[in-house]
Amino acid sequence: MENKKDIRALTQEQLKEFFVKNGDKAFRGKQVYEWLWQKSAYSFDVMTNISKQTREMLEDNFVINNVKVDQMQRSSDGTIKNAVRLYDDLIVESVLIPTKTRTTACVSSQVGCSLDCRFCATARLKRMRNLKPDEIYDQVVAIDNESRLYFDRPLSNIVFMGMGEPLMNYNNVLKAIEKITSPEGLGMSPKRITVSTSGVPKMIKKMADEEVKFNLAVSLHSAIDEVRTSIMPFNANFNLESLREALEYWYAKTRNRITYEYVVWKGINDGQKDIDALVRFCRFAPSKVNLIEYNPIDDGEFQQASNDAIDKYVKTLESNNIVVTVRRSRGKDIDAACGQLANKKV
Numbered sequence: 417m418e419n420k421k422d423i424r425a426l427t428q429e430q431l432k433e434f435f436v437k438n439g440d441k442a443f444r445g446k447q448v449y450e451w452l453w454q455k456s457a458y459s460f461d462v463m464t465n466i467s468k469q470t471r472e473m474l475e476d477n478f479v480i481n482n483v484k485v486d487q488m489q490r491s492s493d494g495t496i497k498n499a500v501r502l503y504d505d506l507i508v509e510s511v512l513i514p515t516k517t518r519t520t521a522c523v524s525s526q527v528g529c530s531l532d533c534r535f536c537a538t539a540r541l542k543r544m545r546n547l548k549p550d551e552i553y554d555q556v557v558a559i560d561n562e563s564r565l566y567f568d569r570p571l572s573n574i575v576f577m578g579m580g581e582p583l584m585n586y587n588n589v590l591k592a593i594e595k596i597t598s599p600e601g602l603g604m605s606p607k608r609i610t611v612s613t614s615g616v617p618k619m620i621k622k623m624a625d626e627e628v629k630f631n632l633a634v635s636l637h638s639a640i641d642e643v644r645t646s647i648m649p650f651n652a653n654f655n656l657e658s659l660r661e662a663l664e665y666w667y668a669k670t671r672n673r674i675t676y677e678y679v680v681w682k683g684i685n686d687g688q689k690d691i692d693a694l695v696r697f698c699r700f701a702p703s704k705v706n707l708i709e710y711n712p713i714d715d716g717e718f719q720q721a722s723n724d725a726i727d728k729y730v731k732t733l734e735s736n737n738i739v740v741t742v743r744r745s746r747g748k749d750i751d752a753a754c755g756q757l758a759n760k761k762v
């Protein structure tokens with residue numbers, strides 16, 4: 417293809433400069449920027465307050481690499497999964513999760529994932545590339561549109577819990593969040609956004625230094641190094657001590673409660689020593705533990721623990737003043753639940 421630039425890789429300043437250089441007003445840059453971000457225009461043709469001549473000039477110089485929802489599946493519980501095609505034909509998935517009062521978008525940050533969590537379907541896809549800020553933004557816009565269409569309300573929350581490890585695509589994830597929260601974009605409050613990480617200590621500290629305003633969730637699954645490494649092998653490089661230290665730093669800077677995602681599996685982390693280790697791990701900062709249901713992805717190597725084991729977790733955490741919730745899976749029938757995103761063809 418010709419050498420056209422991705423127009424959404426430009427800042428508003430750069431767009432203004434482009435117009436000035438081409439003998440137009442800087443103001444034109446602002447107008448086009450609004451079309452691109454606030455109004456999510458995916459073609460220059462729709463920019464009706466821009467002259468035809470200018471639109472043609474934009475067409476000659478730039479492309480808009482918008483994503484396309486290739487396939488939409490609806491679960492019996494109302495959950496919607498989008499297979500999203502990127503400009504280079506790679507696919508990622510995003511999920512709309514409705515409750516009585518909320519619509520949450522679960523978005524992807526990478527094509528595939530470079531981590532190797534043994535219980536996660538996405539881990540079986542090779543990481544192909546990082547998503548660009550506008551590709552993350554477009555997933556959110558698509559879900560916002562679906563929320564308005566099917567549930568008569570705008571999107572209310574965003575979780576970075578789709579495919580990929582957001583902190584391994586840190587700059588683009590932050591740029592996307594900046595646009596999502598900016599009045600020049602969707603104007604959403606960062607308090608309604610949660611970034612979930614398997615725990616990359618260096619990046620958690622960087623986030624703390626930058627005083628980000630969104631929430632942090634950590635996929636912990638075990639507070640014992642040996643166990644965690646056996647199910648999340650990268651833990652051998654970023655062990656629990658360095659994770660805890662980074663989280664302590666995060667809490668000292670942000671004073672934001674930390675949420676842990678945690679699945680209890682039979683014979684892996686369902687014993688008293690596992691619970692005690694979790695309680696000890698959580699002690700340094702106000703914490704919330706989401707006990708999430710296991711969504712089977714394979715031959716039965718991993719099995720959800722018994723209700724008794726889960727009850728024991730709940731009781732012990734509560735008696736140690738740790739907030740705990742037991743979360744039911746959503747969208748299981750369409751492979752849209754946690755850990756099931758794997759671009760499965762239907």
Ligand code: SAH
Binds near residue numbers: 580709711
């Ligand atoms: N890489 C980031 C973002 C992905 S979030 C992270 O790990 O946090 C996806 C969440 O689903 C994580 O908490 C992950 O541990 C969890 N998960 C993965 N596979 C799962 C499965 N089969 N059942 C339930 N939860 C799973």
